[in-house]
Amino acid sequence: MMNATENINTWITHLSAKAKMSISVDCVIFGYDEEGLKVLLIDCNMPSYEGKKSLLGDLVEVNETLENAVTRVLQKRTTLTDLYFEEVKSYSDPDRHPLGRVITLAYYSFIKISDYKIHDTEDKHLEWISINEIPDLAFDHQKILEDCYLRLKKKIRTHPIGFSLMPKKFTLMQLQNFYEAVLQIKFDRRNFRRKLNSLDLLIDLEEIQDNVSHRPAKLYSFDFKKYNQLLKSGDLNFAL
Amino acid sequence: MMNATENINTWITHLSAKAKMSISVDCVIFGYDEEGLKVLLIDCNMPSYEGKKSLLGDLVEVNETLENAVTRVLQKRTTLTDLYFEEVKSYSDPDRHPLGRVITLAYYSFIKISDYKIHDTEDKHLEWISINEIPDLAFDHQKILEDCYLRLKKKIRTHPIGFSLMPKKFTLMQLQNFYEAVLQIKFDRRNFRRKLNSLDLLIDLEEIQDNVSHRPAKLYSFDFKKYNQLLKSGDLNFAL
DNA sequence: TCAAAAGTGTTCAGCGTACACCCATGC
């Protein structure tokens, strides 16, 4: 125990080896395709959790930031770079990991499943699982997933993080299906369309769907350029 | 480097001593009194930061959670227990601390300054500094403080975390002054009062101020009981 | 001609915002 004035930010002169521990990052990798919202999970073979699935994670190396570690995990598991991700919170129960003291920081990411390629044969125990069919997970990963999903749902209503998961050209119905799948709520079609039009961030491509056995829908793309301008200038209120 | 399937959540059987590091918590302790919003800072005497002030923080012990560590720091510095606090985010630049690799998690708390007692004479280098007069801080604490202040401002508009900092009996003007000091914006008096009344969470104590050289104001208290009931039942929309 | 999805307008209620005058008290 330290005396009243010693602490990490004032008087101490060295870091005790005894108080050192392992840090990990755990990533809830959300993915979307026409079937809906899914999460990338891996089989866990650690004693006492055998047969369960877990999130993707790894230990943080001594010379990298947490963000570096997340980038590394995401790249290794999806082969994709420059992915969006966000920190959610820490999990630090001393008994949370059977191998010893491991504090973890939870992050979530969100990708288009069709962009994802199975990386190598050893990754065959990796699987996309529908958000509605998540099994019991190893460690405290159930809680981590819940917390990250809540954050995603909050974030996606105020930030256009979903548009990079759309096809380059999409219909308003595809967009609505996406939001309904992620948020697990239904929108009124007319109100949804009016809302999106009023944002004035969709580009009408003046093209229509082809080879559909019903009235073809107009195609749109998202105006990332305009969005970034509005973001910088500060007068943006994106909300769904 | 691990092979493609090894990671903290699957195959490894032991934690490498090499990858262990120190974790700290840093607390932005916000305080409020009639003078406004302040932050509790301490003198930093660490070489290269001498003369600067820093946040309150400490290393996390091997057998405690981050929340335990925060509770410990808050209790030591304020002598108060059961304080509200919230995790904000991690700071993990490998070079952020001169003594070595220290990852820190930032938390903020919020207390009534009049409840705070100087704990012992060694703490004389502790000081409440107005939010508008924060000097250059040691380490990355400037950034941490900014991030925590943004979070506080967001939180306080949707959660009644401010009411425990009010006197037991308060006037609507005192309440408005509090929100204006924390958020650094002005509210229209009539609209503020209407808003608070419409929440229906204030108890009209049917008492008035005494010994004031103007029309005495009515006194109110916050109905924590009703708030918690509404919170549980789910149909609560507290927003300012 | 039928099935299937696309597209379109209006009404209503609630909420945030802007704004100006009289009231009660101590000195």
Added chain:
DNA sequence: GCATGGGTGTACGCTGAACACTTTTGA
């Protein structure tokens, strides 16, 4: 009686929510 802060009401514009019918295409 005056200085000081306490207390009150109205009007307007925006936004979210509810709701049903016609259009276009391929089969």
